[in-house]
Amino acid sequence: MTTTTPDVPTVPGPKPPVAHRRSFLNRLTTGTGAFDIIGHRRKYYIVSLVLVVLSIALIIIRGFNFGIDFAGGTRIQFPASSSISTDQVAQAVAGSTGVEPEAVQTVGTGASATFQVQTTTLSADQVVSLKQAVASAFNLTTEQISDSAVSETWGGEISQRAVIALVVFLIAVSAFLWIRYERRVAIGAVIAVVHDMIITAGIYALVGFEVTPATVIGLLAILGFSLYDTVVVYDKVQENTKGLTSLLRRNFEEAANLAVNQTLMRSVNTTVIALLPVGGLLVAGVAILGSGTLKDLALVQLVGMIVSGYSSVFLAVPIAVDLRLRDPLIKAHTARVAARRKAEGIIVDADGDAIGRVPGTGTPDDQDAPVRRVPGADGPTAPPKPGVKAQRTGSRPVGAAPRPVSGARPAAGGSRPVGKAARPTGKRAR
Structure with missing residues (x-):
């Protein structure tokens, strides 16, 4: 007598991960959009270098319009x-x-x-x-x-004290970051601060506004704003990379990129909200009150906040990442992560999250993972249909009943199912 096992309906598998098909605003606000910011850091270096060179040229060619407090x-x-x-x-x-x-x-x-x-x-x-x-x-x-x-002597003393204040500020910031993080991170933050200061000074030379003590006060204020935003991102990077070398899910660059994505919307909100009152201050200083201290203070803060908002995300963190990647421990960990992904054929996004697998790679248990075509790879070339979990040839559908034990008879009515543990002996069955 031949007994057939009844067919069990196939349970649809989970929808395969689709890489970032959400809207730009959704990806920005959720912080999981995997914007590849760290991966394109060389482009930001070029942009920043061009801005710094142009700013220095403006300072040399046009010079500053020093107010009476500086020039006498x-x-x-x-x-x-x-x-x-x-x-x-x-x-x-x-x-x-x-x-x-x-x-x-x-x-x-x-x-x-x-x-x-x-x-x-x-x-x-x-x-x-x-x-x-x-x-x-x-x-x-x-x-x-x-x-x-x-007098010119008084103006010279004011200029000297302003320079001393900036130097002391940079030294204090460097010492704090060195203690709070490490020297590589401190270098990235200080470079970003100097970058903000040079570009702000270049814009001031281009516009020709008068440089007054209020300008120096505003410059110190925006440098503090720049560091505030930078430290927030650094803290998130430190949180994401804590114990990183004991795991093989992400490398250091991807963990840092995830941190930038998670804090990107916060940086945008902080910068925009801070610019609103400063922009109103500039309009009041120029259009309503005419030129004066209010205008000088507002311009340096407006330009400085925009530049510092950019540098804290696109310059300070990438520089710190580049310097940290030179650490032998980080290098070895990055190599281990790459080797694991190559062996298992895992494809990841900019944050290190798996989004697919190279066809024909991985262990038998991994073959049911979604397959994404990779140029030059053998195997199926079409991506899985939305809503259907990709299956390897000969694999059982997700949710299907386990195969019966080889050579075992199907369970008869009232008999114990195959594989079920026997009733304990010595006790009367009720």
């Missing part, structure tokens, strides 16, 4: 009128003193608007002559015209 000189202020232009003011100053003014600006709006004239250091007689000429030309009294002078 004499400043004259008097009420402004809509009927008076800055060219008329410049002509009156030059005609009375014989010195061309370095800058003539309108500060404020409406009834509170004033003209601000900056020249080289004038003698007491030149100041008196200037006041009389301006009062006569624009129907003012000499009491309405104020003057102030800053």
Whole structure:
């Protein structure tokens, strides 16, 4: 008598992983989009190098428009009128003193608007002559015209202290990062900070805004913002790479790329939200209040925040990764991960997550994994249909009943199923 095993319906397998078919915004907001940022780091190096070279060229060719606090000189202020232009003011100053003014600006709006004239250091007689000429030309009294002078020595001391503050800042930051992480990570962060400082200075030279003490304060503020964002990403990289060398799922580069993806949206949100009030400050300083301290402070912060938001993700972390990859321990781990993937035919994305398998590779138990075509590989060339788990030839469907034991008779009604443990002896069956 021949007994046939009843057919068991095939249970559809899980849908094979599809590599990043979600929208760009979805991938960005979830932090699992596997944007290959670290893998394209050489492109970002080139972009940053070009920006730095252009910024240095602008600083050398155009120079900075140092304010009176740095360069020294004499400043004259008097009420402004809509009927008076800055060219008329410049002509009156030059005609009375014989010195061309370095800058003539309108500060404020409406009834509170004033003209601000900056020249080289004038003698007491030149100041008196200037006041009389301006009062006569624009129907003012000499009491309405104020003057102030800053010596070049004072300006030099301010410049020296600003440079010292920047140096102390960089040393303190380097020491903190060296203690908190390691020297390779500290080098990447410091390079990013210097990168931000040079590009911000180049933009300042291009625009021609006046460099004042407020500019230095704003520069120190944005350097702190740059480090804040960089340290957040570094912490995530450290978290992802903790105990990495004892595992073979990801190498160091992929773990760092995953960390960047996980913090990318946070960096974007932080930068955009911080730019909104600073942008409003710049508009108020230029369009409403005219030139002045507010405008100088807002410009350096606006440019610095944009550049630092870029460098913390696309420069600081990639540099740290490149330096860490020179570590012999990391090199050996990367080689072990690559060897395992080659042996098992695993295909991964930029974050090290498996997205397919080279046909004809892996152990028999791995052959049921989704197959993705790899150019030059033997075997099936078509990817699995969506929703269907790829099967190797001769394999049993996922969820199918196990094959019966060879040579065993099918279980009769009421008899014990094949493979079931015998009832314990010595006890009466109930």
